[in-house]
Amino acid sequence: MNRPLAVSLFAALVLGGCTWVQMAPGASAVRVLSGGAAPACEKRGEVAVSVKDSVAFYERNALRVSEELETLARNEAPGLQADTIQPLAPPANGEQRYAAYRCGGPAPTAGRPAAAPAESAKTYPVGG
Numbered sequence: 001m002n003r004p005l006a007v008s009l010f011a012a013l014v015l016g017g018c019t020w021v022q023m024a025p026g027a028s029a030v031r032v033l034s035g036g037a038a039p040a041c042e043k044r045g046e047v048a049v050s051v052k053d054s055v056a057f058y059e060r061n062a063l064r065v066s067e068e069l070e071t072l073a074r075n076e077a078p079g080l081q082a083d084t085i086q087p088l089a090p091p092a093n094g095e096q097r098y099a100a101y102r103c104g105g106p107a108p109t110a111g112r113p114a115a116a117p118a119e120s121a122k123t124y125p126v127g128g
Helices: 003-016 062-080
Strands: 042-050 084-087 095-102
Touching: 042 062, 062 084, 062 095
Parallel strands: none
Antiparallel strands: 042 095, 084 095
């Protein structure tokens, strides 16, 4: 195999392994809880998501893979009428499972973000 063809083939494999996951409408309103105890909310189901974590011998950045998995899970939540997701375990081999919950207020729907809760945080200046 000649060198330019081999370089082109390698570049196609590496670039083909890169993904750019976009946030779906309504998914930006979905909260992400850290792992741990389940919240006192209505469980709506579980979501399993996956992305490529390596291509041939090239390992993708673990943080980027984790971010893409979270975005995919948030994209799926409105379809379950869920407004909150929580990872059930750390990512492994480009896959992760999330629990989906409805914790309050109207569930986000595609194309319409959830309304802000009536009890919002208040901030006060520090010092004097």
